[in-house]
Structures are given as structure tokens and as C-alpha cells.
Amino acid sequence: MDNKIKEALNCAAEEYSPSDKVYDNILMELKGEKSMKKSFNIKRFAVCAAVAAVLLTAGVTAAGHFVYYAESGADLRDRIDHAPTKEEVAETVGYVPKYTETLGDYKLVSAQPSDSSYYDENNNELASGKEISFDYDYEGKTISLFTSDSPAQFEQTGDVVATVEDVDIYYSKFTNKFVPPDYKPTAEEEKQVEEGTLNIGYGSDEIRVSESEYISWTDEEITYSILTTDNVLGEDVLADMAETIINS
Template sequence: MNNYNWNNAFPDTPESFKNKVSATLNSLPDQKENDEMENRKISIKKKIIIALVAAMVVGTTAFATGKIFSITSHGSNIPTYTTMPTVEQVKDDFKFAPKLVKEFDNGYTFTSGYTVNNEGNDEKGNSVAKTKSLDFTYTKGKDKLNLSMENGMLGERSKKETVIATSNGIDLYYHSYANKLVPADYKLTGQDKQDESSGKYVFSYGSDKVEISQIQCLNWMQNGINYSFLTIDSNISKDELVKMAQQIISTK
């Protein structure tokens, strides 16, 4: 099956969305933790991109009043779980019971779990829906990936998404793109505008410097729960992500 080029799906990200991404960064708590500052920067970078991915799933088309136009995600760098929780623990804390995998067959292993609060906004910036999702981090050597689990899904899936595989009757949706993360006060140059228009880069705001990252996302819905893998500059292939998703889907 051919990959869908998601870069071309979002040629002109609206200012309202860019402002929401910046607001997400500014709302993150300024906490002093045992982690090195560099780890905090990586975490913040991930949260900005998660917000961007969430808005991409919704799409950038302006929906009718009351419909979700963009999504922001807020969370803490302090883990909710430092060891793999049980399904019962998650159900008590989050009011839904996702399928949980401690270690995948390809070697990615659970390291921490976080609470993420998500808010859906209409095109005027008004809050229309809120959810709480569970965000797991898995590592394999120096490589990391994120798995988000949410009871339902804010907004609507873009009609331009492409099904990359089907497992037990469940469609798996994959997309990848080059993200250019820039400071909040960054002004797009002429070349930037060309790159955005052509789909070479998707721009997001909130970093202290310009960074370009390769993003991969794989998501699916099972029993009313939305699962989503997110990787940033990872060496993992889309085929490996599909196999990891299949392992979750087949978990009893």
C-alpha cells in the first residue's frame, strides 16, 4: 500500500492553531526536577509536537460553531507511573481500561507513564470538550517512542488519512512529516513560506531555537479507546510500528 504524504495535507496552518501551540508551551509548569535540563527540553519539544499531531488528526478546516478546530495538550514532566501499572490502576485513575504492554517483541520497554489533559477548541478558541489521556514512554537503547491512550477521540478523523494496514478488522492509520519547530516570535521568511506551501515542512511554535524533526504517527481505535504511537527522530520503521500495534490489539 502506498504511503500518504501528510505534508501536502496541511499547506497553510492557520494563525489560530499556531497561537494554540504557543499557549500550550507557555502553560507548561516550570518545575525543578531531578532530570537534566536537556531532558526537560526534549519533553517540552515532544508536548508541542503532540499538540500539533492532535490538531492534524482533527484537520485544519474550520468546522461549524461548537465543533473542534484545534486541540491543545497539557501535562507535567513528573510521571504518574514509574512502574508498569495494572489495568485496574489505570481504570481507577483514568476511568477507562486500555490494553497494556510492558515490553514489545522488538525490545521497546515501558519506562514511565504520564497524565495528559487535552482540550478541544472551536475556531474562536472556545473550549468545547476536554479529555484526560495516558501517555506511555517506551525506550530501546537510546531510542524513545510515545504511546498515547484516550477514551474516545476529540474531533473528527481527517478524510485524507490513509489506512496502512488492518489487524483483526481494525484499521491502522499512519502518517509522517518533517516538522520545523521555531521560537514563538519567529517570523516566516520567504523561503519558509514556500516550504510551508509546498509541504516540505509543517511549522510549529514554542522552541528556543529552530529545530527540524522527522515525525511518525500511527493510530487506531479499539473498543472505543484511541491508541496513538508518536516518534520523533526515531530509527523505527513504519512496519515495526504496525507490528507493535498488532501486539497491543491481540493482547488479552
């Protein structure tokens, strides 16, 4: 019987081998790049770009779920520590997105250019270039307006909560969890990641949880998004801010 068990197991498995992508994915992860997992979902593209920025801001490394976005760096030395003029923006990133001096009670205080690249599901680079985000402050709280003129065509994510001048505005809400490198997500957390309601960032010394909202739209081939973290404003307030920018 022992031999029969051994032969049955060998027979069941003998024709199977790991695909080449396993080796490639391992190397990419070990090199600190992002790997392609079966859960690839292009619809999460836009939100992941913004969330990756949150994770990077928080000082942790985005995990495998941000596989389709890579930010090669937001160099703080390039930071514009005042409300930039449109000429400054054009000179820095080569395009001029719509932005305003204020968003509700929030006042524009600084801007941050960054280098970004976008990849498709086969890890081919779709586009790369400079982007810029704008930080607005109010009573010690910050919201950020991200802009991109990348030719990479990505879908918006979330629910359409308003339409302004034929521009659909999408809203979504999710949880960020910053965890140590050896953290193992629970089955429930893995399910939430699949659903796009949870993003896990590995590299933190201790577990921290924050709530984020995300609103996005595309206007004249420039993609905009506003991200809030631990400062929930609600979809109506964010949609009003989007409308202010679209009409500016």
C-alpha cells in the first residue's frame, strides 16, 4: 500500500511545473519591485496610484497589490513650499492641470512633483513621466489633489456620485493598514483586499490603521484625484471640491 500511495502522488503531480512567471515575480519582489498576482484588476489602477502615494508618505513600502503602479520617487528636494503659479507648474512637469487657491475651507500651501511609471498586466511600461500633486491645509489637516497627464488609459474606480460638464466623478472609501514586513493577512483581510476596500502596506514597525476617501475624474485628458486620510469629509463635500476644480 505504501508504494501505491507514493505512485499515486507522483502520478497526480508529475505533469505539473511552475510557470516562468513565478520565477520572474519572485525576483521582482525581492528587488523591491511589484509583482503580478492573479488578482490583477485594472479597475483599481487609479486608486492604487493614490494609495501608493499614501503608503510612501507614511514611510512604508507598498505591497504586491499595487502591482500596476510604480513611483520612482517623489524627491522632497523638488517640493514647492508655496502655492505655485501656473508658470512654475508648467516649467516643473510640462503640463498645467486645473487647480484652485482654495477648496472649501482648505488653502493651497505647497506642491510636490514626482516621477511615475505605469505598467500593464504583463509588466510592460505603458507610460512614464512627471506628475504633480497639490496640498491644501485647514486647521492642521491636509488633503491632496493628485494630477496626471499620463497617456496610460486607466479606468476610474468607485461609484459615480456626480457629473459636471459631462465629466463623471467617482468616489470610493477604503482602509489602509500599515503592518510589519512579516505580517500575514487574515483570510478576511485578503478578501477585503480583493474587493478593494483594504490596502495593506508592509514595512511599518507596528500595526497602524487609517481610513481614506478617494474621489477622481478625468478632464481634458488629465486625471485628477483627491485623497483624504484620517480626515473623512464625505462624498458630497469632495464632489463639491471636484466641481470647483472642473469649473475653474
